Amino acid sequence: MQGSRRAHAPPLRSFRQIVEQLSYSEAVLDIELGLCLIYGMHSSPVVSIEQIRKSFGLFEAVRGVSCRIEAGECFGLLGPNGAGKSTLINMIYGASRRTSGKLEVFGMDPNVSSRAIKARLGVVTQENALDEGLTVRENMELYAAFVGVPARERKQRVRDLLGFMNLAHKENEPIQTLSGGMQRRLVFVRALLGKPELVILDEPTTGLDPAVRHLLWGKVNQLKAEGKTILLTTHYMHEAEVLCDRLVIMNKGEVIASGTPKDLREAHASGYVAVFETGEDFAALRTGAGSRSYQVLEDSSGLYVRAPRLEDLLDLQKEHGRQALQLRPSNLEDVFLKLTGPELNVDA
Amino acid sequence: MLNETLKLSWHIVRRNWWVYRKDFLANISPTVTDPAFMICSLGLGLGSYVSEMHDRTYLQFLAPGLAVGTAMFTAFFETSYGFYIRMTYESVFKAMLATPIGVREVILGEFIWVALKSALMVFGVSVVFLLFGQFQNPLNLLLTPVVGILVGVPIGAVGLIATCYVRNINQFQTVYSFIISPLYFFSGIFFPLTQMPEVVQLFAKVLPLYHGVVLCQSLYWNENIAAVWLVHVPVLLAYSAALLLWAYYKVLSKLQA
Numbered sequence: 026m027q028g029s030r031r032a033h034a035p036p037l038r039s040f041r042q043i044v045e046q047l048s049y050s051e052a053v054l055d056i057e058l059g060l061c062l063i064y065g066m067h068s069s070p071v072v073s074i075e076q077i078r079k080s081f082g083l084f085e086a087v088r089g090v091s092c093r094i095e096a097g098e099c100f101g102l103l104g105p106n107g108a109g110k111s112t113l114i115n116m117i118y119g120a121s122r123r124t125s126g127k128l129e130v131f132g133m134d135p136n137v138s139s140r141a142i143k144a145r146l147g148v149v150t151q152e153n154a155l156d157e158g159l160t161v162r163e164n165m166e167l168y169a170a171f172v173g174v175p176a177r178e179r180k181q182r183v184r185d186l187l188g189f190m191n192l193a194h195k196e197n198e199p200i201q202t203l204s205g206g207m208q209r210r211l212v213f214v215r216a217l218l219g220k221p222e223l224v225i226l227d228e229p230t231t232g233l234d235p236a237v238r239h240l241l242w243g244k245v246n247q248l249k250a251e252g253k254t255i256l257l258t259t260h261y262m263h264e265a266e267v268l269c270d271r272l273v274i275m276n277k278g279e280v281i282a283s284g285t286p287k288d289l290r291e292a293h294a295s296g297y298v299a300v301f302e303t304g305e306d307f308a309a310l311r312t313g314a315g316s317r318s319y320q321v322l323e324d325s326s327g328l329y330v331r332a333p334r335l336e337d338l339l340d341l342q343k344e345h346g347r348q349a350l351q352l353r354p355s356n357l358e359d360v361f362l363k364l365t366g367p368e369l370n371v372d373a
Numbered sequence: 374m375l376n377e378t379l380k381l382s383w384h385i386v387r388r389n390w391w392v393y394r395k396d397f398l399a400n401i402s403p404t405v406t407d408p409a410f411m412i413c414s415l416g417l418g419l420g421s422y423v424s425e426m427h428d429r430t431y432l433q434f435l436a437p438g439l440a441v442g443t444a445m446f447t448a449f450f451e452t453s454y455g456f457y458i459r460m461t462y463e464s465v466f467k468a469m470l471a472t473p474i475g476v477r478e479v480i481l482g483e484f485i486w487v488a489l490k491s492a493l494m495v496f497g498v499s500v501v502f503l504l505f506g507q508f509q510n511p512l513n514l515l516l517t518p519v520v521g522i523l524v525g526v527p528i529g530a531v532g533l534i535a536t537c538y539v540r541n542i543n544q545f546q547t548v549y550s551f552i553i554s555p556l557y558f559f560s561g562i563f564f565p566l567t568q569m570p571e572v573v574q575l576f577a578k579v580l581p582l583y584h585g586v587v588l589c590q591s592l593y594w595n596e597n598i599a600a601v602w603l604v605h606v607p608v609l610l611a612y613s614a615a616l617l618l619w620a621y622y623k624v625l626s627k628l629q630a
Contacts, residue, residue, distance in 0.1 A: 081630065120470050121630050140377070140473045148471035154464035158392035167391070170384045171472040215468065225471075 069132060071096050071223050071254045072117060077126030079112050086112040088278035099255040101265040101272030105365055108275040110258040111151060114227055118143055144173060147221035149229045153208045155200045162196045165214055172219030186214040206237035213244065224248060226257045230264060242267055262357035276365045286357055294331060294359035299338040299349035301328040310345050322362060331355055378481065381474050385482025404447065408439045408498045412505060427565055436507040437589035438562030440498040441524055444491040445582055448525040449553050451487050452532030453545045466628060476628045480621050484526060491525025492518035509595035516592055523609040524585035530616030537623035556582045581612045
């Protein structure tokens with residue numbers, strides 16, 4: 026991000042030149058730009074986390090995590106079940122208190138200014154937690170009141186957002202009549218009622234069919250285009266690849282990797298992957314791939330061989346007279362599996 | 374700050390009212406019909422074997438206590454089963470707590486709701502009894518909601534505290550059997566406490582419900598209202614404050630891990 030700003034900035038001039046050539050306001054702007062370049066300053070982060078820890082009794086769920094979420098970016102928080110993602114998110118909006126470390130959201134401490142922080146963010150909670158006793162509109166008008174929308178604006182705000190999430194026709198229906206995908210969309214509406222600057226998406230698409238998932242991805246991109254900052258947790262590596270500008274991978278309460286999806290792929294799992302069917306005799310294939318120093322990962326779902334070039338994998342197939350189930354460029358899932366290890370399934 | 378807290382708590386009261394009014398008839402009927410049936414069976418049936426109780430008919434003796442009992446059950450069920458279901462099965466608070474609402478507002482909102490609901494119950498039942506001619510002075514009806522609030526808050530707190538301790542919803546039955554039931558049967562609703570051994574009397578007088586019953590009896594019988602209220606209202610206020618604080622800190626640690 027910093028790099029791109031530098032590229033667009035005009036070359037530095039002396040203060041005297043600036044004053045001679047430009048009007049006063051332009052001069053001030055230029056000085057500010059110059060200062061930004063000199064000191065490397067940029068707008069303060071939306072969320073800043075330093076060495077944060079959280080224990081529940083003897084169990085330490087979050088063990089010294091540090092990261093920053095910048096304004097306008099979509100930041101991903103990935104990791105297996107029990108990695109500490111939700112605990113971290115709960116601490117960000119003050120539902121849970123950290124054991125130690127520093128945490129600032131919009132420059133404020135959630136332990137002290139939880140209400141002021143929550144007024145500026147919206148959460149798509151992991152569970153829908155919609156009020157089943159009420160209709161769609163009642164649910165949303167109640168939440169509009171919770172987030173401080175003035176009474177006379179509530180109806181319109183709800184209507185606009187129901188329209189945005191393609192739910193306008195369900196306005197007067199009870200919650201139970203909505204499908205799973207519709208309920209999830211309604212939770213998005215609920216999170217957006219307060220016009221939040223930061224939108225937290227806690228596993229927003231878990232359990233949804235691909236069509237709804239794609240629809241929601243489109244909506245998230247729209248929110249990004251509006252300049253909202255987004256914090257996303259997910260198990261779906263593809264989702265993170267599609268939506269996130271930057272992400273961290275957590276395991277057992279710690280950050281084990283961070284960067285852009287591209288950086289992570291290149292650093293931890295570059296090249297191409299062949300997936301061979303499970304149940305067959307892998308020995309020869311494994312030895313063959315190993316002798317060429319390709320990465321080999323075997324688990325109950327199959328044998329994953331990663332090589333620098335696609336041709337390498339085609340050669341391997343030919344050599345062993347075997348057809349891979351899949352031949353594809355490496356993706357975040359390969360990074361994830363490599364870093365969190367196949368044994369993660371045992372604890373999950 | 375406080376203003377904002379009250380405003381947010383009030384939204385929680387509105388939420389509970391919206392859900393409640395959806396099935397208003399179903400929700401209100403047992404609270405009104407139960408005492409009416411009790412009047413018929415106990416008051417008229419059993420009452421015909423009981424000649425007089427403290428210079429009044431058994432029906433006259435029974436009515437105010439039954440009204441207060443309704444407030445107790447309302448408050449207890451609302452904050453035990455009701456709150457527990459909202460908290461665990463419906464996850465209502467999970468989403469609420471992601472908005473500017475905090476645990477403090479949730480608790481305050483629930484207490485305002487429970488107080489109003491208990492007030493409504495005592496008032497509703499008393500209207501029925503008024504129609505049965507149980508009020509010496511019909512104007513006293515207007516004070517019955519106050520008794521509902523004074524009983525509803527401490528009993529509601531007991532329910533909330535129980536909610537924090539139970540491991541599953543079935544365990545409320547134990548709380549009901551060992552706390553709520555004894556309160557109901559030994560607080561002077563069905564017979565004058567003077568009938569009982571002194572130990573039992575002392576036990577009853579220490580517990581909150583007895584004081585609510587005495588307050589309500591003074592209203593129904595139109596006897597020594599000022600003197601009775603001067604003694605028993607402070608007791609219930611003290612109970613309310615202490616139990617409310619206890620409940621607040623228990624729920625706080627439960628909802629804000």
